Amino acid sequence: MTQVVVVGGGIAGLLTAVRLGERGHSVTLLEAQPQLGGMITSITVGDALVDAGAEAYAVRGGTVRALCDELGLAVAPPRGTSQLWWQHGSNPMATGVLGIPSSLDDPALEALSSDEYQLAAAEPQLDRAVGADSITLAELVRLRLGEAVLTKLVAPVTRGVYALSPEQMPLAEFAPQLLPKIAQTGSLIAAVAQLRGPGSAAVEQPVGGMFRLIEALRERFIAAGGTLHTNAAATRLERGASGITVCAADDLRFNANQLVLATAAQPAARLLATLGVELTPPPVRTIRSVILTAKKPEFAAHPIGSGAVVAEPDGVGAKAITHYSAKWSWAPEHVFRMTYPPHTRPTLEGAVGDLARLTGVPITAADITGFASLALESVPTRISPAERTAIREQASAAGVALVGAWLDGNGIAPAIAGVAQLLERDWVNSAPASAGDMPHTGSET
Structure with missing residues (x-):
């Protein structure tokens, strides 16, 4: 039986684990955080459960819609129109x-x-x-x-x-x-x-939020017999006679005939270094955002449409605003999301001021029912095809496969493409186990 360990439970790692499990491999998935998803996560702000990371995927190409259909997830386009916000007012964003x-x-x-x-x-x-x-x-x-x-x-x-x-x-x-x-x-x-x-939308999402995609993949992985460990950060790799042992937090050890690293660039480089593979991880950037929930009747008129990009700051700290409730029909009222420059540390007072300025609705902190300041600090930058090939070849020579946004590109469609590329490898398509060897149910810890 091929024992596969996948390190990293973002969209690329989780989809890899699902596909390998469905092909009959015995798959263990390790995730350092308490929850899966990576840049696709949820958060409760006030009484609203909403996306904390990515909130939509690009429709172009149809690959993500096909995955949602496969998982039985209903999808929906956004409502309303987006704006460009200027000092003198707003105008529609081009369709x-x-x-x-x-x-x-x-x-x-x-x-x-x-x-x-x-x-x-x-x-x-x-x-x-x-x-x-x-x-x-x-x-x-x-x-x-x-x-x-x-x-x-x-x-x-x-x-x-x-x-x-x-x-x-x-x-x-x-x-x-x-x-x-x-x-x-x-x-x-x-x-x-x-x-x-x-007449088509450029983006859409699973009804209920992007995080529903992660939930559906997790259920699919467990149903395929996979074993899931969260709060299990991989710390080092050790080469053995039959493969690689992954050492993780709490003295956990997992033996892998095949290893897939689906982490961000820096953790992947640190783990590969323990096998003697020296990689210089590409730079990353930070995406900083604020989520606010508010009780204010004036917001029912959707004064900023589904959201706006700030074209001319004029004292506004936010770079863009999404009226999440206006954009997605399922969302509770009224949820706003604003993105900020990476070097800033937005406060409640500053965010309320930006919300009032961008929407034109007078609002104070007393009207706010929930506030969260968030940062995604390992968002990858793009690397050249030559760099990507060289990195994959270095890792492959050490017996390690790589997937993830830092190599394949940000977004769900690039993640699906990266997993498809991995599935072309010879070991993936070999017969891993007899029917009697296969587990029937997975587990989660």
């Missing part, structure tokens, strides 16, 4: 890709002057070769739609969502389908329309 509109009738284009709009409106008549050699998102948008679309529509979105300027966003990584679609359709706006699809 498209990365702030690029999919139609010249998009209300977001009302933010442009007459001359700026005319420049953008001429884009479909440009030669399809214009911008074909663009490397970054900024270069492509500037060449085809003009500087105003870049600064007024695209840059606020990329800075608010990705904490990156369009100049820092290679098309090959963030929008690899745009250039081929322009070559096909002859227009950037037409390309975005095809990628987005008529």
